[in-house]
Amino acid sequence: MVTRYYTASSIDGFIADPDNSLSWLLTRDVDPAGPMSVDALLAETGALAMGRTTYEWILDNPQDDGAAWLYQQPAWVFTHHDLPRVDGDVRFTQEPVEVVHAQMIAAAGGRDLWVVGGGDLAGQFADAGLLDEVWVQYAPVALGGGAPLLPRRLELELLDVARNRDFVCSRHRVVRAQR
Numbered sequence: 001m002v003t004r005y006y007t008a009s010s011i012d013g014f015i016a017d018p019d020n021s022l023s024w025l026l027t028r029d030v031d032p033a034g035p036m037s038v039d040a041l042l043a044e045t046g047a048l049a050m051g052r053t054t055y056e057w058i059l060d061n062p063q064d065d066g067a068a069w070l071y072q073q074p075a076w077v078f079t080h081h082d083l084p085r086v087d088g089d090v091r092f093t094q095e096p097v098e099v100v101h102a103q104m105i106a107a108a109g110g111r112d113l114w115v116v117g118g119g120d121l122a123g124q125f126a127d128a129g130l131l132d133e134v135w136v137q138y139a140p141v142a143l144g145g146g147a148p149l150l151p152r153r154l155e156l157e158l159l160d161v162a163r164n165r166d167f168v169c170s171r172h173r174v175v176r177a178q179r
């Protein structure tokens, strides 16, 4: 079981532009059957975690078929707000990441955990020593500002790189400090 932060990013390290838009991302070409695709990720994923802004973005951007929620897996949404509910297994939380991580493992049936974003939430999992891998799909654009990819000092080991059409895909292991 691996806890993984998997996200797309601009080449200058932003996962959303200053207006919280992903238009720079959704217009790109990607092979859903290609390397490090989100479809392959989801097949390995048993539980998800995300912050309020990411959840609100999903609700504001329904699927082509009108579906408001994307995921079959249980999802924990970190927030201090009372947010709209969706037709899916969504659990709002203010618990520490250590507590939520244990809940996610219990629900995931041995499959991997996906920290969807944002970057600071992934950083909170890393701070707690609970983040194992960082996978980034770089789109060919610089945004100049926006939501940061991972606002932490964090040592990583490069495990693999691949190209998926418009994207440079990288897979890293988090190097944990020796205690």
Ligand SMILES: NC(=O)c1ccc[n+]([C@@H]2O[C@H](COP(=O)([O-])OP(=O)(O)OC[C@H]3O[C@@H](n4cnc5c(N)ncnc54)[C@H](OP(=O)(O)O)[C@@H]3O)[C@@H](O)[C@H]2O)c1
Binding pocket: 006, 007, 008, 009, 014, 015, 016, 020, 021, 022, 025, 050, 051, 052, 053, 054, 055, 057, 058, 078, 079, 080, 081, 093, 094, 095, 097, 116, 117, 118, 119, 120, 121, 124, 147, 148
């Ligand atoms: N490029 C991609 O593939 C990708 C992937 C994921 C997300 N995104 C986008 O990137 C942006 C990320 O936004 P963001 O940086 O604001 O991050 P976010 O993690 O989505 O949202 C931040 C909010 O999460 C809540 N939160 C975080 N940690 C918490 C904790 N420990 N306890 C309780 N609540 C906590 C807080 O909400 P409260 O104010 O309610 O306390 C905080 O304001 C969004 O626009 C999203 O759509 C892009």
